[in-house]
Each structure stands twice: as structure tokens, then as C-alpha cells.
Amino acid sequence: MRWTVVAANLPYLLGGLQGTVLLGLLVLALGTLLGFLVGLARLSRGVVYAAATAFVELFRDTPLIMQIFFLFFGLPAVGIRLSAFLAASVAMTFFAAANTAEIVRGAIQSLPRGQWEAARSLGLNRSQTLRWVILPQALRRSLPPLMGLFTTLLKDTSLAAIVNVFELTTAGRRVVERTLASFEIWLTVAALYFLVCYPLSLVTQRLERRLVAEVP
Amino acid sequence: MSGPWQFWVEVLPALLRGALLTLQVSALAIVLAGLGGVAVATARTAPAPPLRWAGAAYVEVFRNTPLLVQIFFVFFGFPRVGVRLSPFQSGLLALALYTAAYNAEVFRAGLEAVPRGLREAAAALGLSGWRHFRHVVLPVAVRICLPALGNNFVALVKNSSLVSAIGMVELTFVARDLEAWTFRSFEVYGMATLLYLALVLLLVWALRGVESRALAYLQLRER
């Protein structure tokens, strides 16, 4: 074992970690925004509903890596060329959006039917009910699973390494190729991911417990 | 034969062989991850504190690091300490270890969700030990666990695509290979995506069957 290799390359790996966190934040921001719209679209009927459902199923039921390949290698065939970074972020944004949409829909459906009925019986129309009664409650309920999704996204940014986007896993691979200290470096890379993801998991669990305590 | 058919005749058998390997590694990993999940959940709910801590540490470590890094660690890192595994073995091991952590949480939640009142009612009826577990805990836990387990297994099938990164010739690897060779990436990745979709839907369908059978069986025998 050559643990000095770890010390020598730690700054480089930390640079990779920065890339991971930035990519994760970017994807989270864009993905949740898009996901809320898709989730709301799934509450409607007809073509909008069908399109939103197809989007959610397609991006949830196929591997993220396939989606990245499709955008990175497949789109040039139809004349659209994306950089590796763009292909990875777009694919992950769609992936995040599909999952957010499911979370939002689940949260809305978890609300008792009486909330809709009370609002409607007071004369509020459908969009007023959604805006003032349903969504404020649904968003609170979405918070823990959205935090959980953020942890998942941070881990899944590692897939960007497969198309060579610079982030922690790519950094790890480059160091291993140079130093051959595979055991030490991959263990360190795993530890760095853990240091970022574990606190997030703890916050998620906290939020979940608080929500369970509040909901009657 | 020529034209578009020619292409698919050459490409499809390779993709299907890849899909078959994906199916194999997923099926084996599902079994191992199921057993591993039971073991870890047992540890997490054990009376001895060290066992509980070990179980909790296992779950947190495997859930809070990327699967791809775990795969790399097993395949590239283990040989440095004298353990040399094939891509298939490495992928299977990593997939099983990773999913076992998620399964353990499902099992634990299922056991904890059996309402206390139900346990007390069963105890009051004089049901105890195995019969209590079999007739009260198990049916409720199955009803709560199976959907979440299903989600984990669907995720596992999708996650098996990561094993391509260490050279296992499963569906994703075959697709990349064919793409590099035919340059018809749109068709190849499109078909590979459809095959994954088919595998996932097949699994979902099978799980639904298992769920209703299991419930029917457990409830029939309760009466």
C-alpha cells in the first residue's frame, strides 16, 4: 500500500469533487424546475398527460448511462452535436426531472381527498385549489424525497466519467492510470463521495421524521 | 437481403445476447441482494449493539457512495490485495452489495411498520413465535415490502449497465461496441434503450404476479 500517493493527489481529487458538486447542483436546479412542470402536467388530461407520462416512464425506466450515450453519440447522427459536459448534464437533468415529477405527483396524491373537497365546496376553482391549498402542502411533503434525490444525483454524476467529463470519478481514474495505486485511490474517492452524501442523507432522514411527526 | 433489414439482422442478435447477459447478472444479483438484505436487516435490528452498528454502517456506506466507484474498487482495487475477480464476478458482487443496502432498509421498514396493536392482538390470541411471525408479521410485511423491493430490483436492472465500464459484455457494452463499429448510434442506442425498457417492464410484470400470488397464498392460509 502506498498511502503517500493519496496525500500527493488529494488536491487534484478535491478539484474533481468540486466538479461533482457543481454538476450535481446544476442538474438539481434545472431538473427540479422542469420536474415540477412535468409533475403538474401529469395532473391534467389528454395529450399533455400522455406526453408527460411518456417522458417520466422513458427516463425512469431506462439506464441513465444509455440516455447519456444517446445524447452524446446518438444526436450527432441527426446533426446535433453536444459536448460531453452538455450531453451528461442534459441527460441527468431529464433524469432528475422525471424523478421530481414522480415525487411531486406522489406528494399531491398523498394529500387527503377532503382537502380538495373542502376547497371546492368553498367555491375555489381547480387552479385556485391547486395554488393555495394543494401545492403548499405537497411541496412540504416533497422536501425529504427531493433531498434524497439530490443524494442520488450526486452519486450519479459519477456516470459523467464514462464520457470523460471532469469530476471526482474521472479524477480518480486519471490518478489511478498514472500511479497504479488503484486500491488506495478508489477507496479515497469513495470516502470523498461519502463525506458529501452522508450528511445529506442525515438531513433527509431528519426531515422525514419531522414530517411524520407533523402529519396527523 | 439488403437495406435496413440487413443492418438489423447483423446487429440484433448481438444486442439480444447482450440483453441475455444483462438478464443473467441481474437475476443472480437480485437473489444475492435479497439474501444480503435480509442478513443486514437482521443485523440492524439485532439486540446486540455492535451488530446493529455494523448493519447501520454497512447501509450508510453503500448507499452514500456511487455504485460505479464501488464497481471500480472491486475490479481494480481488490487485485492490489490479492483478490482477482472477473468483470462478471466484480459486477455481480458490487451490484449485490449495493442493492443489499437498499433492500435492508426496505425489510427493516416493513418489520417496523407491522403495527404494535397487531402484535398485541396476536399475543392476546395466544399466537406466539413462528406462528405469530408466519400469520401476522409476514403478510403485513410482504404487503408493505414488495412494492419497494420491486423498485430496488428495477433500479438494479438499470444499474447493471454500469458493469459495461469494466468490460463486461452486457447490453450497454454491446451497444457501445456496435455503435463504434457501425456508426449508426441512433438506431443502436434506441434499440438498446427499448430492450432495457422491455426487461424492466418484464420485471415489473413478474413482480406484480409474485405480489398477488404471495398475498393470495398468505391470506388463504390465514383463514
Add this chain to the structure above:
Amino acid sequence: MSRTDPIILLQGVHKWFGRLHVLRGIDLEVWPGEVVVICGPSGSGKSTLIRCINRLERHDRGRIVVDGIELTDDLRHVDAVRREVGMVFQQFNLFPHLTVLQNITLAPVLVRKWPREQAERVARELLERVGIPEKADRYPSQLSGGQQQRVAIARALAMQPKIMLFDEPTSALDPEMIQEVLDVMRDLARRGMTMVVVTHEMGFAREVADRIVFMDEGTVVEVAPPATFFTSPRHDRTRAFLSKILR
């Protein structure tokens, strides 16, 4: 509309849940200012009936006319009716993320387009009337069941409805809280509100109701003023029900 027209009119109303025929031809008229209590065994269709009056359930056949407006698939008619009909639920259905005051002012501000100050003034008056003015800034989860139900009544009244529907308003309450809610309802009846009340509280029915409707298996079996209803019911099924519930 002359004074002698019913404010609620049901003619041959049928309702199915899938293959279950829950309302089998209901005819009923409610006059302005009248208090009608609907009772009957569980599964008799009484809740479904009251929920049809503001179209929380859609009836499949027959006519329902409320305040001169027929309930059809036309959403404008439905919204118009809902503005004039207040409803109180068994499970209160307060909005847990809003304070008591916000619960009460939400609909007047959004639907009636009242200025916030006016809505809040009316809300505080109503809280005074239901006896909990000091709870205005609390959240529903901080209130007892009886207090929550009184807020729910105030919330419905804030829309200044012509009709109030009560769907088993005391069934989810602990026994010691039932009276405080019934007191509010009594007060409302005295002030001349048109009320349709589904309830098992026979004391309340005897004292407050103008007419009692007994339902069983999706039909109206008997309609009578309390005096005759309790002393000389005409139907065996009514007698059987009363002997069980009055003991």
C-alpha cells in the same frame, strides 16, 4: 322565484358507484329557512345524497336544483351553486398549513374578491360567534377536535352561504366536544339558516329540526316533523332504526 319555491329540489335522483346503486330515486324539497335532518343506518346513502347537493358527487339520473340553478356538467353552474352552499365535513378538512384566520379568509378573498381587511373583520366576528376568538392565529393542529369543527363552520359561513350542509359533523368528535358544536349549529338554526344535516344526534334532531328524513338502502323511507317521527313513525324500518338508536 317566489317565496314558496323550494331552495333545494331533488327529483328522481339516482346514483351508482360502479354496480352499486346507492341512491334509488330520491325526491326531496327543502324550503328557505328550514332545518332538515337526514338520518338512517350506515350505507343508506345519506352522505352521498348531501354530497350531491353541492356536486362533490355527480348524480347519474334525475334533477337537482339549488337556489334556482340546476346542477349539470356545466362547471359555471356548479361553481355558482358552491358559492351559495356551505359544507361542513365529518373530518373537518381544515387546511393544516394555514392559520385559523387564513382558513376562514381564503375563500372570501379569492372567490368573493373581498379586500383582506373586510375578510379578516368578518372572520373575527365569526370566530366570536363560534366562541373561539382567541384562536385566530393558531394552526388547526393546535386546536381540539371540537374547536376545529367550529372553525370549519366559521369558514363555511364566511362565504355568507344561503344553505349550510353538515355531513356527520360530530361523528369524529370525542363525546365531551359534541355539545359545543351542536350549540353553534342550534344558534345558526335560530338565526334562520337553511340547513341540511346528516347526523345520528337524535336529541338535536328532536329539538331543532323542522323535518326529519329517514333513509334506508338508497331511498327516502319516511319524512316527518320530529313530533310524529319519534312518537308515531309509520314504517317498520323507521321503528326498527329508532329502537336501535334510542334504546
